[in-house]
Amino acid sequence: MSFVAWSDDYKVGIAAIDNDHKTLFGLVNRLHDRIKAGDGEDAVGDALDGLVDYIETHFAREERYMEECGYPGLVAHIRKHRDLARTVHSLKTLFEDDPREIENDAILRFLRNWLTNHILNNDMDYVPYITGKKKGRFMAE
Template identity: 45%
Template sequence: MSVGVPVLDADHKTLVGLVNNLHRSIGDAEEYATLGSVLQALQDYADHHFAREERVMEVCRYPSLDTHARIHRRLALEVRELKTRYDGDRSTVRAKDCLDFLHKWLFEHICSTDMDYRAWVVGHPEAASAAESVSLTDSRPGKAQLDWKALRILVVDDNVNFAQIMRTILEGVGVVDIRTAADLDGAKAILAGTELDIVVSDWHVGPESGLDLVAWIRRQPELAKIPVLVLSGHERVASRDVALSAGADEFMEKPISARGLLICLSRLARKGG
């Protein structure tokens, strides 16, 4: 359902997509890493989206802004509490335990509560610009905005669910050209035949190492300058220094933060450009 502001509708689509990602992760071998990333992304997007939504309601003089904001704060707090429980002891939080709650607040809030302000924002001349003024990556005023739609990104991960989380986050900011590979041979084939701006690779791609892919990229004259971000859910083995020494430009541990990921990719895109 549309609230009448394309940017807010896109946020809603991203939030629903993250819930769907969580549903698909149930029983997965990397369920805990997937759950952590989804919870962190939900927290990032909830805080960002609620601030964006409230800015639009403020500009459009929606009379129930205060009531709506209180609902936002309650929902955001519950997501943070879930994430805090997960951080404290992953075994106390399972994907299936979160779904009922997330479905309830996301779908009931979006399909019911958010529809209450629709009449106030549809056609309002400042609604779209107000929504766009609140950025998930907190770009500084006056700094040129990154054209996410122009980016071409390859995601290399043998975990289909995690690759889908990445796609959901990237599509949420407008990235259209997203390629995925589940092994190094597939990644090399895409790299050899496609112009790309950024490569995001898991450290462990099945039995293979993403660092071997990084080394291969750096040996190819036509690919050597492509920025590479390495991710890892095996923090005891992986380290930033090892990844960077292997040729990666950036390193992040799973579970990832959606905001942290986008800030990192923005930095890499500007570096590569």
Template identity: 40%
Template sequence: MGVTWSERMSVGVPLLDSDHKTLIGLINHLQRSIGDDEEYASVGSVLQALDEYAAHHFAREEKMMEACRYPLLTQHHGTHTSFADKVAAFKARYTEDRTSVRARDCLTFLNSWLIDHICTTDMNYRSWLIGHPGAEAAAQRVSLTGGTAKSAQVDWPKLRVLLVDDNLNFCEILRTILGSVGVATISAVHDLDSAKAVIGQDRLDIVVSDWHVGEESGLDLVKWVRRGPPDQAGLPVLILSGHERMTNRDLALLAGADEFMEKPISARNLLLGVARLVGKAA
């Protein structure tokens, strides 16, 4: 069973509650990736995202604590470091040998640590952070994408994204990553005909497609997009693939893709890639 967010977990700071929901969502994706056809790509992507989001969230939380002079900041930083080290260890094992880390290995630790941390340690700072005038401003200055010019220019809540992948779990991982920066309009389809129907009917800002969509190829979708009317032909397309050779990037770009990214993905790199492509098309 996955973890379900409840109001008892709320620390009373919407920004931090949102971060906690993202972390819980990623842990739940690990649960769902057990036995998945692309388990290793999913596990690697979630571990990478957890590593990045944990660092991002902890930095925001600690900046808020600094702003309100929270007296237990040093102890809190220690618990953050412990969690980050454990996730980094899982990630290092995975990088060295993809078969050495199964989703089930991570779940007990992640579930117990995060829930205990939110429901006990984090509750201690509620009265210090809630309503503090400088705390939220300090947190807002910490960006997952590093505050790059391109990412800063993207109006994430207004972005319209189409995900094309026959792996439903991986679509949800992508949805969680995009949703964490405020993207609200995300469509997901699992075959090329459905993708073409959405592209033909809806206004979109970017398409993110897997190379292998069932028995079909995402490259065929790219070629179809480029043959369309001007608005469609200029639609940015990012191709993802877990079957890597150096030639694959070249093939994807030759087919008309704007960018190619290898699975397991980095959440930060995905967002930076989307920002670059959307900014280029604007």
């Protein structure tokens, strides 16, 4: 059983975004597995870097989608993305500074909760706009 298990509940129904989310689940699991296996700092740091980088890639893509359809919650959603990006970047800095100072379990739990709650509560909200079921702000008929 993976640390954070994918299920159809997390599907937004937009292939590129679902693929990104699956990749993020995989990267959190990789980080978890390396920590739990007692892999060295390099391996854990590498998994953390991979996750932080992909978070940026994914947020940029998602923000593009939300912008293109005139999603009215865009600004608030971007703020949530920036908050997480800031948190994971400071995490990375802390880890690079002294990996022993990091509380691994708390971080893993935080990442799992953030990712799953964000998809279910925030990402689901833009779906009807991206799929055209609801009309976005400033969009012509």
